[in-house]
Amino acid sequence: MQTLHIHGSRPPKTSNTETQDSILGKRKERPDAESDKSQINPLIPTNDDFSITDAIAMDCEMVGVGQGNRSALGRVTLVNQWGNVLYDEFVRPVERVADFRTPISGIRPRDLRKARDFSTAQKKVAVLIKGRILVGHALSNDLKALLLSHPRKDLRDTSEYQPFLKGRRRKALQHLAAEFLGAKIQSGEHCPIEDARAAMLLYQRNKKEWEKSIRDQMRLRQKQKKRNQKGKTNEGGALDANRVAIIS
16 A cells, blocks of 8 residues: 655545544543444544555535536545545636535635646546545546546446445435444535545445455356357358358
8 A cells, every 4th residue: 555645735624523523532431431432423534544545435526617507526535445535625627617506515615716726636536546446426427527537347336336226226325324324424515525434434344245246247247248259259150151051
């Protein structure tokens, strides 16, 4: 694992819940400590390891451009497998922002005045995720906003993992976090750090079964590919035989 040294990045924002829980965690044990433990936010990292791990979770917040109905990247966050922030920057869109979507994005005009330009953020994210497993929720939207692609075999999307689906319908990350982690997120303005941590924790807690399903899918695709190739070969052989018969 590599250690990332972020130069010029602003300190990652933390939620009020995280601050309160961190303070509570430093208090002396009391008789009712067990009840306190049940209230600990599972999304808070348990260590201060900021190294670049094999799996990285990403979450983006969007703003509206054009008439406000088209989405553009306004903030991008990456965390490692422990939930520690590797990269967290507001991003200045190429087009004029028509709608900051603050009630959901949490982004305000002041946040973008000295934000990173799109190209710089895009290149940084591309370097960080290259060759690594990328975890997130509805990753296609985030990658589209970044104008990036990532190998399908290295995507771990919590919106598409079969055990997280309700029938064929996808569940919102907010509901997955509540159901599988007992964590409350997105109750107001979205925090991409919390969202990325939630996606990573969902992956980590289901990693063994998830990776097995990926291996099974890859084996199935390989079998189908071989079967198709064999079918084409046989078909080609039959055509050649017919051609010879006609010439004879």
